[in-house]
Amino acid sequence: MLSDVLLVSAPGKVILHGEHAVVHGKVALAVALNLRTFLQLQPHSSGKVSLNLPNIGIKRAWDVARLQLLDMSFLEQGDPTSPILEKLEKLKEVADFPEDCTDHERLAVLAFLYLYLCICRKQRWRAEDLELINKWAFQGEKVIHGNPSGVDNAVSTWGGALRYQQGKISSLKRPPALKILLINTKVPRSTKALVLNVRNRLLKFPKIVAPLLTSINAISLECERVLEEMATAVPAPEHYLALEELIDMNQHHLNALGVGHTSLDQLCQVTMAHGLHSKLTGAGGGGCGITLLRPDLTGPEVEAVKQALTGCGFDCWETSIGAPGVSVHTAASLDAPVWQALDGLCAGQWASSS
Structure with missing residues (x-):
């Protein structure tokens, strides 16, 4: 006791x-x-x-x-x-x-x-x-x-x-403490329904969807390689550029799978207007997204992005990964x-x- x-x-x-x-x-x-x-x-x-x-x-x-x-x-x-x-x-x-x-x-x-x-x-x-x-x-x-x-x-x-x-x-060994924004669109969705929709799309268009899944797998593996490289050396600008490209590609693939949402599109557009890159995280169909924050961003720049997102009705938190x-x-x-x-x-x- x-x-x-x-x-x-x-x-x-x-x-x-x-x-x-x-x-x-x-x-x-x-x-x-x-x-x-x-x-x-x-x-x-x-x-x-x-x-x-x-x-x-x-x-x-x-x-x-x-x-x-x-x-x-x-x-x-x-x-x-x-x-x-x-x-x-x-x-x-x-x-x-x-x-x-x-x-x-x-x-x-x-x-x-x-x-x-x-x-x-x-x-x-x-x-x-x-x-x-x-x-x-x-x-x-x-x-x-x-x-x-x-x-x-x-x-x-x-x-x-x-x-x-x-x-x-x-x-993963010693992941870098990347700073991100976690954004909640506050749009409810059913994970079960979204998973089923992807499975049905795979059955309907196997030659299209299967390569998308293989490509997403390759994105995960490349991200893992970049993170491990950042953990063993001083992170360089090219590392962040690679992570941003992977984020963009994965978001496009997820939209092609049918798990995007207009709220997530808006989220990505708002952050892109500030030179930042975002993707959905989790099931999609609304829910949450993440935005990578480069180390060269100033406090006022980050605050401007957060205000733009909250102005859309989203909840927004500044945090880091690898906790x-x-x-x-x-x-x-x-x-x-x-x-x-x-x-x-x-x-x-x-x-x-x-």
Whole structure:
């Protein structure tokens, strides 16, 4: 049981190259962002385990004594680390959802309860045990996404940059800390539907789409080569020019696959007007995009781009790639303003009964 407050964090991630092509066996490059989700665990004596996710408006609590009295044997049926549908259906009864609970709230709470109950019953783990952290994070991904690739949880656990192909994940050595803009178009989309559309287009036009996927694979491999070269030598202007060309080519290919969107076209046009290069990241059809920031850009130039993007109604964050993975923080390791802002208002906060 915790004797003091524990604060941990994990980075977000974006796909640099390989969206959709990775579904068809090609290489994808994923990188950790210096935009982090924080989890604060704090003991208290209320006899409850409380979950507070302020960014998505979730605040729930359960009596620990009640949870201990419930029949949880179903969690141990089959593979105890696999959240199959039958287990999740039974777990909904434990969650006791209110009638006005939305789907994303239900999934978030189910993921928490599944991990909390399974770990408390079956596991004793240490924060530094990254393999175990990654394993449990993957189970949370399964609850929410059904059949995830494993890229998201792996990048957030280990940080840095990863190469993913056909279920095999390997780390890129010392990726350069490239500065980027992460832009949210705020246009919702269905990843499942977009993946299906690409598959249908491949079946309809195999001689056209298959070479596009092969070309995207080549873009990922060339980007990997450039990043490794930048990691072993002083990054030069030609490195950034190469990365910008790869970004442009990949964006055009993704549009040809049918996963573009007018909002993403607008994003690319706005940044190109400022001499910068952008592409969608992830599923496409809206969602998010990334813009590479060259090291020669001045602060006012970057601010001008950000203002132009926010003027289009987009959300925009300036960050960098290659962030460290899951981390444990203390008050001494964070700046005072950061600690004060996080105290009691983390992206995730879990308070357990002592």
